[in-house]
Amino acid sequence: MPELVDRLRAALAANYTVEREVGRGGMATVFAAQDQKHDRRVALKVLHPELAASLGAERFLREIQIAARLQHPHILPLYDSGEADRLLYYVMPFVEGESLRDRINREKRLPVEDAVRLGRDIAAALDYAHRQGVVHRDIKPENVMLSGGEAIVTDFGIAKAVTAAAATNLTQTGTAVGTPAYMSPEQASGDSEPDGRSDVYSLGCVLFEMLAGATPFTGPTVQALITRRFTEPVPSVRAARPEVTGELDLVVTKTLAKEPEERFASAAAVVQALGSPKVVTPQGTPLSVPAAQKKSIAVLPFADMSPQKDQDYFCDGIAEEIINALSRIEALQVASRTSSFAFKGKNEDIGDIGKRLKVATVLEGSVRKAGNRLRVTAQLVKVSDGYQLWSESYSRELADVFEVQEEIAQNIVRALRVMLTEEEKRAIEKVATANVQAYEYYLRGRQFYHQWRRKSVEQARRQFERAIEIDPGYALAYTGVAMCCSFIYDFWDASIANLEMAYAACQKALELDVKLPEAHLARGLAFGIGRRYEEANSAFEEAIRLQPNLADAHYFFGRTLRQQGRSREAAEQFRAAHRLRPEDYQPMVFLASTLEGFGSPAEVEAARREAMQLLDQHLEFNPDDARALNLGGIMAARVGELEKGLAWMKHSLTSSPDDSNLLYNAACFYSVQGHADEAIRCLQQAMDNGWRAKDWLANDPDLDPIRNDPRFKEIADQM
Secondary structure (H helix, E strand, O other): HHHHHHHHHOOOOOOEEEEEEEEOOEEEEEEEEEEEOOOOEEEEEEEOHHHHHHHOOHHHHHHHHHOOOOOOOOEEEOOOEEEEOOOOOOEEEEEOOOEEEHHHHHHHOOHHHHHHHHHHHHHHHHHHHHHHHOOOOOHHHHHHHEEEEEEOOOOOOOOHHHHHOOOOOOOOOOOOOOHHHOOOOOHHOOOOOHHHHHHHHHHHHHHHHHOOOOOOOOOOHHHHHHHHHEEEEEOHHHHOOOOHHHHHHHHHHHHHOHHHOOHHHOHHHHHHHHOOOOOEOOOOOOOEEEOOOOEEEEEEEEEEEEOOOOOHHHHHHHHHHHHHHHHHOOOOOEHHHHHHHHOOOOOOOHHHHHHOOOOOOEEEEEEEEEEEEEEEEEEEEEOOOEEEEEEEEEEEHHHHHHHHHHHHHHHHHHOOOOOHHHHHHHHHOOOOOOOOOHHHHHHHHHHHHOOOHHHHHHHHHHHHHHHHHHOOOOOOHHHHHHHHHHHHHHOOOOOOOHHHHHHHHHHHHHHOOOOOHHHHHHHHHHHHHHOOHHHHHHHHHHHHHHOOOOOOHHHHHHHHHHOOOHHHHHHHHHEEEEOOOOHHHHHHHHHHHHOHHHHHHHHHHHHHHHHHHHHHHHHHHOOOOHHHHHHHHHHHOOOOHHHHHHHHHHHHHHHOOOOOHHHHHHHHHHHHHHHHHHHHHHHHHHHHHOOOOHHHHHHHHHHHHHOOOHHHHHHEEEE
16 A cells, blocks of 8 residues: 555645545545645545556546535535546545544444434435435445534545446445445345435435444345345334334334335435434433524624714614625524514523524624724624624724625634535625625615515615616626515506516626526516516526525515415425524415415414414514514414404504505405405405506415405406
């Protein structure tokens, strides 16, 4: 092996300084090295020479290129690959930590909570890769690194390349089609091309080993092991470890089903299943496994410390920009602006805020803006004990506000030990405009936009347009214009001019930045409202592809699918939005309503109850929120709380009695209650005031009680 080290050092001397061997497996030898160009420590993996000779450089680099596009917090990214002196190599970050194999060897059986959490991490990585068309083929503890308590999967694409070279020689453990102790039955037999369900099986083997201290099937030889896998029933992990509940045991057993059709259909389904089981401590105390294993944070509105106390929009805007930046990070759960800003001006304990928003950390801060000088302070606090994880003060010129926001986001990432993909790093560093004046108009527009009244949305549009006048290249401002025009058209003024303006604005945003998720979201909303559904659906799908955790994309996609009568698909999008923003009442309200068309009574009732709980929590801090009161009135009626529902509905209309959107929801409320005359009156008034969502009207189950009323049909015909 010293000969290989010398050969490697000589071949790669121009780019890498090879330090030492750190590991060896069936496929490759791993060296610690220094990337000279980028001044970073890397892990340099070199395929065994005989394997490299069989495989060939062209085939190897082709398979590696496919894997190189994977960017996910739980996937170790590929930095580089190539051929040097007939040696095939690939380069990844050097992870400071240990492998899952090291930990299992040390502890034998992991704490149940840790096993579930790491299993979710691996499943999330597999789900992402499978959606990109990449199957790992060799999931095992050796290919999972542990960093900051999280699992990071390595070597995507390598097993397929090696399979091509090693054919079906199963005696070469780790170099053929996987590692025998973790191979699925179909992978071992070689009868068919492995798909994502094969990786699910391998994950099941890893889960079993983390919990039981051994793989589900063992044997003195490879052939004996494989024979047992085909002929013996799947063992119970609970039999080996009694504190594992029956529910978790069933999850593991399902991943290990012999037939692919009997396993979880996808790695995403494993993620969801591992979010719900309860485990039992050795003392017999039930312990819920958190539904989300992501790091979590709420960003509170920053306090205005300016001399004139007139920078409220600016303080709110900075906090919102930090929320938006952090929301691009898939490994981070970020409370929505609506939820976090409910605590504005309230002297609440950080611990109480964290519990209400279901987050582990809270960022709070202040802004003092005087002339062209800016002073920003921020501190990140751990909810459980009030411990300050990080704090900083920035005294800068106003023009440096973008740099300050980026630094705060980067410091939060470091404090929470979140691993960023390259795309996420670029998203945080990206500045939407370099013009501070344009940025200030944009922030004013956002403040008006969130007030959700016709006049405020119209004012928001004017502020966004002013930002564009100052900086014609401000793509985000164009998305603001598009969203405002869409909402104005949908709820208050269905003139073709508003719709055409929405189309034009989102098109301009895409011309300026085709990779801007918000631009595709705005396009989806505009085309959905304009009943151009094929284009709308494609736009939403692209927004979600660019930013999978963009909750608004899932939420508005769900609304658009519901308009089309595609209730089951709509429900899935509402569920996705709820997972991303579990404290937000809106996705759950619409999920409950959508399920009424096809869900079981128990499923519908559970969704209604959860929606009511979220509405109660929201209205406790936002008692005059007309939209929450309005939607809440319908939901309260659905769960039998009629007095509360009526009180909420009346309250919602006191501030804006002519608001067509509120009137439409009032029509739904009275329809559910069987008050047809009042429902028809509100519906007619909503239409008279500009409400024109004909397809929504046609597919809203709340209106089913009055659908056969001749007056309803007359209104529908007028649209």
